[in-house]
Amino acid sequence: MSGWDGHLLGLVAGVGAILLVATLIGAVLRRRVPADGAPMVENFNARVKAWWAMVALIALAFLGGKTGLTVLFALCSFAALREFMTLTRTRRADHWAAAASFFVVLPVQYYLVWTDWYGLYSVFIPVYAFLLLPIVAVFRGDSADFLGRVAETQWALMTCVFCLSHVPALLYLSIPGFEGGNILLIAFLVFVVQFSDVMQYVFGKLFGRARIAPHVSPSKTVAGFVGGVLSASLAGACLWWITPFSFVQAGLIALVITLMGFLGGLVMSAIKRDRGVKDWGHVIPGHGGFIDRLDSVIFSAPIFFHMVRYWWSVT
Amino acid sequence: MKHTAARLTAMLIVLAARFITAVRGIWQGVEPVPEQRIYFANHSSNGDFVLIWTALPARIRARTRPVAGSDYWLRSPVKTFVIRDVFDAVLIDRNPETRREDPVAAMTEALDGGASLILFPEGTRNTTDARLLPFKPGLFHLARARPEVPLVPVWIENLNRVMPKGEIVPIPLICTVTFGAAIRVAPDEDKAAFLSRAAAALLATGSLEERAA
Numbered sequence: 001m002s003g004w005d006g007h008l009l010g011l012v013a014g015v016g017a018i019l020l021v022a023t024l025i026g027a028v029l030r031r032r033v034p035a036d037g038a039p040m041v042e043n044f045n046a047r048v049k050a051w052w053a054m055v056a057l058i059a060l061a062f063l064g065g066k067t068g069l070t071v072l073f074a075l076c077s078f079a080a081l082r083e084f085m086t087l088t089r090t091r092r093a094d095h096w097a098a099a100a101s102f103f104v105v106l107p108v109q110y111y112l113v114w115t116d117w118y119g120l121y122s123v124f125i126p127v128y129a130f131l132l133l134p135i136v137a138v139f140r141g142d143s144a145d146f147l148g149r150v151a152e153t154q155w156a157l158m159t160c161v162f163c164l165s166h167v168p169a170l171l172y173l174s175i176p177g178f179e180g181g182n183i184l185l186i187a188f189l190v191f192v193v194q195f196s197d198v199m200q201y202v203f204g205k206l207f208g209r210a211r212i213a214p215h216v217s218p219s220k221t222v223a224g225f226v227g228g229v230l231s232a233s234l235a236g237a238c239l240w241w242i243t244p245f246s247f248v249q250a251g252l253i254a255l256v257i258t259l260m261g262f263l264g265g266l267v268m269s270a271i272k273r274d275r276g277v278k279d280w281g282h283v284i285p286g287h288g289g290f291i292d293r294l295d296s297v298i299f300s301a302p303i304f305f306h307m308v309r310y311w312w313s314v315t
Numbered sequence: 316m317k318h319t320a321a322r323l324t325a326m327l328i329v330l331a332a333r334f335i336t337a338v339r340g341i342w343q344g345v346e347p348v349p350e351q352r353i354y355f356a357n358h359s360s361n362g363d364f365v366l367i368w369t370a371l372p373a374r375i376r377a378r379t380r381p382v383a384g385s386d387y388w389l390r391s392p393v394k395t396f397v398i399r400d401v402f403d404a405v406l407i408d409r410n411p412e413t414r415r416e417d418p419v420a421a422m423t424e425a426l427d428g429g430a431s432l433i434l435f436p437e438g439t440r441n442t443t444d445a446r447l448l449p450f451k452p453g454l455f456h457l458a459r460a461r462p463e464v465p466l467v468p469v470w471i472e473n474l475n476r477v478m479p480k481g482e483i484v485p486i487p488l489i490c491t492v493t494f495g496a497a498i499r500v501a502p503d504e505d506k507a508a509f510l511s512r513a514a515a516a517l518l519a520t521g522s523l524e525e526r527a528a
Contacts, residue, residue: 102486
């Protein structure tokens with residue numbers, strides 16, 4: 001076992017400890033809270049339970065290495081794209097373009113990441129897919145709301161596939177002195193962003209009065225935003241020892257990705273609101289759909305990838 | 316051998332349906348309990364009964380038989396295997412000129428055997444913009460023949476976008492199957508009144524789904 005494996009094990013054990021505490025708090029709350037607070041407690045317990053499953057899943061994927069993580073995020077992309085396309089106003093004439101998005105574009109993007117073909121995977125969706133899919137759609141000869149339909153399909157691919165594929169892409173960066181440790185970049189990104197989401201929820205529930213964007217998201221509060229971003233940035237800084245960054249660098253990077261994560265959550269909330277739904281799906285009990293859990297990762301992953309690539313990687 | 320192949324195919328079909336549609340059953344008007352029922356649903360895709368079947372809990376699924384048109388399903392050996400051995404469907408000939416058995420008699424016999432039924436009273440797939448096509452009278456005659464069996468309206472949402480008539484490749488989209496409150500035929504109710512009440516119950520189940528989502 002290399003030193004990096006020990007770090008990863010330590011982080012997973014730490015997350016396990018946090019979940020254990022959360023589970024105990026949930027059990028105490030269930031006994032103490034009066035009936036009118038019960039739905040919130042049940043939601044909290046459902047969330048914690050789902051977290052156990054999600055942590056177990058990603059830990060399993062860590063064992064599977066590059067292939068395991070690429071497959072896991074490809075499946076996450078599939079589930080996210082399924083939720084996104086459900087809310088689009090695509091018509092019969094988009095059938096081929098939509099089918100191609102799921103069964104050609106998505107697998108090809110992840111295959112390119114898996115084979116480390118940076119030059120192609122970084123342009124495959126924004127150049128090739130974005131030009132070819134409208135061509136496929138136009139052959140069906142239906143011009144009603146054409147721009148809207150094309151734009152919705154492209155944004156679905158951009159967020160659910162392109163952005164998310166930058167998570168496994170982190171495994172292929174060559175950072176001098178950090179060989180064999182890239183898996184920890186994913187652990188750092190996912191932990192910091194999700195910890196920020198959790199702390200936003202906790203601070204929001206405990207001290208949240210003023211809503212930060214009442215017209216877009218009823219659940220985001222000023223206290224949640226400040227508390228979540230600051231505590232997750234601090235947590236990120238404290239994790240500098242598992243990264244190639246210094247304490248200050250890790251804190252600044254964590255600040256950037258938590259801000260991106262928060263803003264990503266806002267953007268995705270605006271889309272939900274426009275389409276009149278509360279959650280993207282129902283697959284993850286207590287949380288909603290895959291996009292509800294991944295929106296912050298979607299917006300922070302490409303930025304994190306390019307920061308590390310530009311300043312630390314030699315590729 | 317054939318039995319094992321059928322069990323295996325059933326498992327694969329349920330898995331594929333979950334992968335493509337992440338289907339979720341919403342039990343709004345009735346509970347998922349193993350009582351005998353007639354589920355009647357809107358029909359827009361050949362996958363409709365597969366979706367209802369997948370949304371049912373396994374122990375209920377095992378005792379639920381779809382009603383399907385033999386004129387469509389007995390056309391090829393693969394279709395015949397799927398509809399007969401995998402789904403154990405009650406096959407009826409929709410064409411009055413060629414049929415030898417009364418469809419209502421076939422369905423009544425299946426009910427007397429203890430099975431629940433899935434049936435599509437529109438009779439054919441709806442490819443129009445209307446929410447429902449006019450109901451065929453079979454539902455009324457069946458309800459009159461076995462008035463003690465509750466009729467549960469089932470609204471299937473989105474499957475027509477997953478696999479529109481004529482397309483070969485399905486698009487993965489989230490589907491829901493909503494089970495509404497059961498209805499029964501009243502003793503003095505005539506055919507037209509009952510059919511319009513049944514259609515209204517199904518449409519109401521569809522709008523329940525919209526509020527739930």
